[in-house]
Amino acid sequence: MTEEADAAYRAWLCEILDAAAVARLLKRAELDDHPGLVPALHHLAGHLR
Known part of the structure; x- marks a missing residue:
C-alpha cells in the first residue's frame, strides 16, 4: 500500500x-x-486521541 493510500485508509x-x-x-x-x-491498532489509537 502506498503512503497516500495508507493515510487515506487511516483517515x-x-x-x-x-x-x-x-x-x-x-x-x-x-x-x-x-x-x-x-x-x-496502537498506531490508529494514537490518531484518535
Whole structure:
C-alpha cells in the first residue's frame, strides 16, 4: 500500500471508529495473538486521541 493510500485508509478508519472501538479491537487482537495487527491498532489509537 502506498503512503497516500495508507493515510487515506487511516483517515477513513478514524471516521468510522471511535477510541473505544479501537481499544476493543486491540484487546481482541492481543487475546487472539495477532502480532501484526497490534502495532497497527496502537498506531490508529494514537490518531484518535
